[in-house]
Amino acid sequence: MAEQRRHGQETQGPSGPAAASLWPLSALELDDLLEELRARAGVARESQVRMASLLDAVVAVSSNLDLADVLHRIVVSACELVDATYGALGVxxxxxxxxxxxxxxxxxxxxxxxIGPLPRGHGLLGLIISSPQPQRVSDIGEHPKSYGFxxxxxPMTSFLGAPVRIRxxxxxxxYLTDKKHAKNFSQDDEAILVALAAAAGVAIENARLYDRARGQQLWAEAAGRATQGLLAGEAxxxxxxxxxxxxxxxxxxSSCFVxxxxxxxxVVVASTGTGPPVGTSVGDLGLRAAMLADGETVHLDTVGSTGTRxxxxxxxxxxxxxxxxxxxTVEERASHLAELSGFAEQLTVSLVAATAHTERARAELFADRDRIARDMHDHVIQRLFATGMSLQSASRLSDDAVRPRLERAVDDLDAAIKDIRHTIFALHRPAVARDLASExxxxxxxxxxxxxxxPDLRLVGRTDDLPEQLEADVLAVLREALSNVARHASATSVQVSVEASGGVVVTVVDDGQGLDPDRTRSSGLANLARRADERGGELRVERHEPxxxxxxxxxxxxxxxLA
Structure with a gap:
């Protein structure tokens, strides 16, 4: 055992210092390895955070279907993703x-x-337009394509741009400029922006499709409202x-007129507040006949600017x-012309249908008037005429006290027959009415x-602007007055005047035997007086000198x- 311990000590002796001298080097390598692992883990976490931010941005730009909101959300998301100070989306x-x-x-x-007018695509902005590829620049002012501010x-320095494609x-x-926490945008920033631009293209396409569908619905509603109004008889x-x-x-x-x-x-029949007045001839607006027939988009000069018509x-x-x-105006774009053309076609069909409907109703009205007129002529007038003949015969057989009363009754019957004939004439007015001056x-x-x-005739003012019922009153006044002159006045001249200016005045003057003060007002004149009273006017019948x-x-x- 002792030998074994000695042997162990002898074998460990030489290896102990060697092992001790190697451990510090291994510890440094381990520290480096751990540091590298921490760095890679940090990069992974950062990539994960940026990827999560990118996904959040994609969801954000896709969550709205209003095109204006989508465009604004895209710019905001791009600035947040790459830490940019300024951002823009040029359409x-x-x-x-x-x-x-x-x-x-x-x-x-x-x-x-x-800053003034919006950029049109010069300098670096134009570079991406002409060559739709991502561009990353460390200093805008030093770039050969720089156009200046x-x-x-x-002031702006670093720049990052990428195209937004739809298919x-x-x-x-x-366009993004001035990275906040670094001097320049990185390659990772470029990759993130390219990915966002791809997602933005999908979001924009969806918003445009929604906008188009919504626009078609609004155009259909406008056409339906116009058709309903015209066919329902609205003015x-x-x-x-x-x-x-x-x-x-x-x-x-900015303006529209029909x-x-x-x-x-x-002639202009409808106009917005900034359009030409109703009643204006389009010839006075410089519109050519070919333009009206074929439709045309032209550029014109307005007061102080250039617009599109x-x-x-x-x-x-x-x-x-x-x-x-x-x-x-110059700041607006002519759009929706395709939808407007379809709307114009539907409006034309509605106008034609409404006109046909009106003509059918007018034809039915005049057919009914013809029937009433025939019945009045064949039945009512004949019975009144027969009654008048009987009274005339009876007056010759009556005594002097009764005869005047019978003669007045006959005169009243004659007046009634005349009024009925005038009514029949009015019922027979043509379906396509003429203007009042012609009538x-x-x-x-x-x-x-x-x-x-x-008769000598004088017309003053715009008689054609009178409503139909007032036109009928004017014509009834003229027929009654001229009929009285023909039957009672023995005149050699008659002056007729119709004035439509601040009111309506009908004057009939003859040079006959003059007014009989003892004669009571006939039923015809009484009817004219009633027509005037109903409109707040008056009827005067007086002597004319000499x-x-x-x-x-x-x-x-x-x-x-009056209009």
Whole structure:
């Protein structure tokens, strides 16, 4: 045992110091190894955190379907992921060569306004447009493509950019500057931004699809509302006024107006507040006939700026019915033209259907009027006429006390028959009504047969703006007055005047034998007086010097009487 212990001590003796001299070196290697493991674990944790942040950002940008909110969320998420001070998302226009929208983060509204117009894609911004690849720059000012900053622009150094693609198309570009806690953006930052840009493309496409579907729904609702209003019998100008405002809202146009054909002219019938007044001829607005027929987008000069005007025709086949015209200012974009064209087609069909519906209703109305007129002529008038003949026969057989009363009864029957004939004439007015001036001229021309000469006619003011019921009153006054002149006045001339200015005044003056003061007012004149009273007016029948009678029928202007 002692020998064994000695042997052990002898064998351990030489190896002890050697082993002791090797352990410190092994400890250093272990420390290095542990440090490396800690570093790698830290990197792994950091990568895991950034990956989690990236996933959170993807969820955030995909959680909203409003395109404007999605774009803003993308910029904010990009700045947070790569620790950037400033961020922007530039949206490319249809040409793919210039920026039409610029969503920013890191700048205040006041700071952005102080910079001035939005960038269009020069310098480093244009580099990513022309070559849609990620770009990482340590100092913007030293880059050969640097375009410089406009006045009031904050200083920027480091730069990181990447394109945002939707399938094979580039929607826009993400731009980030000035990393907060490092001098430059890293390769990992670039990888993170590229991944976010890919997810952003999907989110933008979803938002655009939703926006398109929502827009189609809004256009369908607008078309349905217009169709419902027109077919329900609402006034056309009221419906089209609502259409003009709705179209302006949906297209974000600064103004919109609707013009329809009126004879050989095209006239504005509805307009938004900044559009041309209703009643304006489109020829006065510089619109060409070819533009109205085919539809055209043109650039025009407005007061102090340049804008865009688009015209969308309203046509049935090759027959133009009118046009919808929209204006955009320089800061706005003409959009939704495809949807607007479809809306215009539906509106045209609705206008045609409403016109056909009105014509059918008008035809039914006049067919019913014809039936009533026939019944009145064949039954009522004949019975009254027979009664008058019987009374006339009875008056010749009666004594002097009864005869005057019978003659007055016969006169009343004659007046009633005349009123009924006038009513029948009114019932037979044509389905396609003429303007009031033409109707007045026709009444005077017809009266010349019984007068033996044509009356002198004078029209003052816009008689065509009177409502239909007031037109009927004016025509009834003229027929009654001219009939009285033909039957009682023995006149050689008649002056007729119709004034529609601040009210309606109908004047009929003859040079006949004058008014009989002992004659009571006939039922015809009593009817005219009642028509005037109902409208707050009056009827005056007076002598005219040196001879003859003056009839004046006047009513004041009401809210529904004059335009």
């Amino acid at each position: 490319l226009g249809p040409s793919g060569e210039e920026l039409v929208e610029f969503v920013t983060h890191g700048l205040t509204d006041e700071g952005r306004a102080a 406009p006045p009031n622009h904050p 094979d198309d580039v929607f826009g570009n993400l 056309q100008d009221v419906v089209l006024a609502e259409v003009a405002h709705r179209v302006a809202d949906l297209t974000q146009a 013009a329809l054909t009126r004879g050989t002219d095209v 688009s015209t969308v025709p309203l046509a049935v086949g090759n027959t133009p019915m009118g046009v919808i015209v929209l204006d955009w 007045i001229t026709s009444v005077c021309r017809d009266a010349s047969v019984t007068l033996g000469f044509p 001879s003859g009678t003056r009839l004046v029928w006047s009513v004041p202007a009401g809210e529904d009487d």
